[in-house]
Amino acid sequence: MKTIQLVALLFLLHLAPAHAGKTLDQVRQRAQLACGVSTGVIGFSSADSQGRWNGFDVDLCRAIAAAVLNDATKVKYVPLNAQQRFTALQSGEVDLLSRNTTWTLTRDASLGLHFTAVTYYDGQGFLVPKRLKITSAKQLKNAEICVQSGTTTEKNLGDWFKAQGIKIKPVVFEKFEASIKAFFSGRCQAYTTDASALAFIRSKEAPKPDDYVVLPDLISKEPLGPVVRRGDDEWFAIVKWVVFALIEAEEYGITQANVEQMKANTDPAIQRLLGSAEDSGKLLGLERDWAARAIKAVGNYGEMFQRNVGSASPLKLPRGLNALWSKGGIMYAPPVR
């Protein structure tokens, strides 16, 4: 089935007209942003019972729609699985991929794509049953490890255990549900994926969360962020700077609630960001208040984090590396000026 979809996308490759440098015009013309999201990762992008999409990655689509179209609701969400995602972006089916995708050299350099900015610093970890009394991933000698296919996860597994000189047996499933079911039925001695997802899997999917423990080892760097097509530098800049503006907003204490009052703030940096002094939007081909609109739609980076994956969400992920650089993390945006 997936094969058929892929082949269909390949045919689209030559049917869709080339549109380098025109993504912004197209988005404005159809008054809708086509945003590629995951088929369902709680906290990042998932649809509720009414079919409304929400999550961290979804909020980024909303922020960009707000900045470009002045309406955060004008987004068409296109759920894509791991195999479809790059082809969908390459073929022009989506304007933007906001789908917890890891930034790697191969992807950045050979797929006709540009990674714009890092929105979430993640790493790959392991979930194990407590009864095995394991405290480190290095003890997983000869273990069978359940994993979902279609991510960087399988390669990290191969690399890391090769470097450790440990043999493991991956059991690779196509669907998340099957991989989880197999792990919790005891088929594998460990389950591996990005640490952000492990916390959720343990608390929401485990029959008894206390019987399982997330190992402290992270075996890889997984910088996740939105991706655009190559050949459209204007659009690349817009996506990149909306992300930076949301991070800057957190630094300056601009929130969804106070963004209107902040427009009157005397700090020149805040005035620049919100468009009440110079017109930073003009340089990007957007309106003067582009950043203010984005912040009004989804809040600043910190608010986006807390609401979807942080303390105000069921996932309760710590900020960790994703805290601002000024607060012990590495989240740092170039200045809007």
Place this chain on the structure above:
Amino acid sequence: MQGRRRGELAIQALLAAALVAALWWLLDVTAANMAERGIRSGFDFLTDPAGFAIGESLLPFDSTDSALWALAAGLANTLRVALPAILASTLLGTLIGLGRLSPNLLLRSLCAAYVETLRNVPLLLQLLAWYFVVTDLLPLASDALQPAPHVFLSKSGLAIPWLGGDSGVFDLPLRGEMNIAGGATLTPEFLALFLGLSLYTAAYVAETVRAGIQAVPRGQSDAALALGLTRVQLFRLVLLPQALRSIIPPLTNQHLSLTKNASLAVAIGYPDLVSVANTTLNQTGRAAECIALIMAVYLILSLLTAWLSAWMERRSGRWAERA
């Protein structure tokens, strides 16, 4: 007559040329568009190290081996489950097909019920059901059942002693810290896929066999019985040779379907060709190339099977004439 034949040939040649031209155009436009969008293409990635491990493999495979070798290991895994399943489904299907023709009402009904149930439930659901039954029922690897010395049965599969290994002639499975180590293992994924494919295809084979035998004219049986042949002789010397000619072509289709259905392995974690190719696709991003490779391999497998069956058909034809 001559003129009409030439005309037909010309039309066929034109059609073939148009088909080749269309394919060429498709390839050309796709390649041009990919180049324009800065998407790297080509099959050079096949010689790069694969970088991922394969859980179970008939061929010795390590994550530093090439992507091509990974795909070969995937193909070997596909054949490793498809060939035994073809054998098992043909044997079981033939028995059930004969059972449906049995004068015994109970046997006949049981066989009919089997065919109707198995044929009418989607194979993917059957595979998932088998898989979860197998993994739920078996004990954890740490408390593996030991039905015989050095034979372990657990959620990690059936581990048996096998040739080779570090310690001499026989490699014996032993309880390790984490898992059963050593020996040869039939994993739950393999067992579920083998069972699911065999039982599902057997239902179709049964119908093929039944139809083939019923296609032999009634007069043949009557004549044979009138000549004093026993039921076994009637079956072996009269019905089977004639039935085989109508059974083999559709039977080949069932074998082809089984091989292609083996690609559902990705759903239950068995590393078949499609599963390995999917992983390769994801690591390299070469979607068009990987999909083309999968298609080419299945096409070759199907053509080989068809050729084998044509050969068998010719043989069975000769057999029928001799008989």
